Amino acid sequence: MQSRSAFIISDRTGLTAEALCHSLLSQFPKINFKIETLPFVDTPAKARDTVEKINSTIQIDGSRPLVFATLVDDDIRTLISSSSAVFFDLFDTFIDPLEKELEVESSHSVGKSHGVMDVAQYSARIGAVNYALSTDDGLETSHYGGADVVVVGVSRSGKTPTCLYLSLQFGIYAANYPLTSTELDHTSLPESLSAYGDKVFGLTIDPFRLQQIRQERYPGESYAAAKNCQYEVAQAEAMYRACNIPFVNTTKMSVEEIGAHILHRAGLKRKF
């Protein structure tokens, strides 16, 4: 298996470069990448140290590392691009054509994307996180009037991480409600949800995967038995269909994917 070093270099957090780099490299599954992120490379001295680190990798690996960079400062970019690596400039590649199209010079300022938020945005985000925490797992159903979405599902179908993700990343007010075994005996919406039917979004999961997850935490308990998992999932899906609740199967999805599906299908927009 071919092996390659890759560096993600940024003058700020490196999050944007990481996201694109992982997307790109995942298209080469036959190569074993050793990826290192070097954030906050924001002075010429740090840039020179970074170049030294990159160049020393060539001695060890016997091949040129890949460098994925989002660097706004021209001097630092020039320094980094002077290394012997294969240099992919994720940012500057598009800035030139954008300047031409928009007929405006770019501001060349660092850290606008994951940087300072204004006070209103900060409050919106913290408000959403506090809402998700205070309405987690069926708490405070009386506050559902303030929800953008109420995520429902059987225990361990992924509700809590999904709601925390929606609140943190998008400022969405996301409550979550666990469907209990008594509620699952009927296909009608539980009473505490009945007034909020248009906000309810269901999660479902492969019963075998659910069993695995539950067994990990509660081995041997009837809660984690195959038969119970199958019953609960079948009943939850029957309820979603009977009540016209949109739902998504989380079995093969990351939290990011579940979140994107909910936003897309519920027509919700990010708040910041």
Add this chain to the structure above:
Amino acid sequence: MQSRSAFIISDRTGLTAEALCHSLLSQFPKINFKIETLPFVDTPAKARDTVEKINSTIQIDGSRPLVFATLVDDDIRTLISSSSAVFFDLFDTFIDPLEKELEVESSHSVGKSHGVMDVAQYSARIGAVNYALSTDDGLETSHYGGADVVVVGVSRSGKTPTCLYLSLQFGIYAANYPLTSTELDHTSLPESLSAYGDKVFGLTIDPFRLQQIRQERYPGESYAAAKNCQYEVAQAEAMYRACNIPFVNTTKMSVEEIGAHILHRAGLKRKF
């Protein structure tokens, strides 16, 4: 002020394209961008609808919208690029030179980056989120042995969102502990933290900003008074210095930036 429409188009979540697009457009602060994300454009029919939507914007705006795309499927990319928009292919721009450098063809498969995680990764992530929830705000200090980092700070300095972010996005076991007024009367580490000094990371904040945040929730209370905020922040910083605790000022930072600083300075790596 010049105004421009921009579309972010992806065959999956669109998160990668969103991150890079926001980075790029933030470099043009004098232009008012109307940005819309269109995720899950994964069939030719959806691609044709999208092209129609883009082209109709030209009629309304009187200018060509910008399109930022991460599309893996060649047919769908060809369809989208046939629109009259200014097309920036965030993904394909780099795939060709990568194929040449690596001397391997890319797999052209969709959704590898925010897609399916393996079971071990999923468990690591959920484990970290559950850990952050169960050790939030000074709960279960007896579990600090399992922490990667223990975030400390005065009330409302940003501990909870930071720890949830670190757990969700990086699988880091992040506990958080609020410094109480009694503890702030000394510059020694609180007793429940004394065994974990090497894992402690401090948050601090501008006292005026702290006052704003506290006033919003508890107007008029002495907890939110300027004098109290100033005292608490000064004492917390004195403790960090006396105990050699690394710390970061969160006043002008987003949660992403705070998280990146903690990972970087504490030498922590993402777990997935």
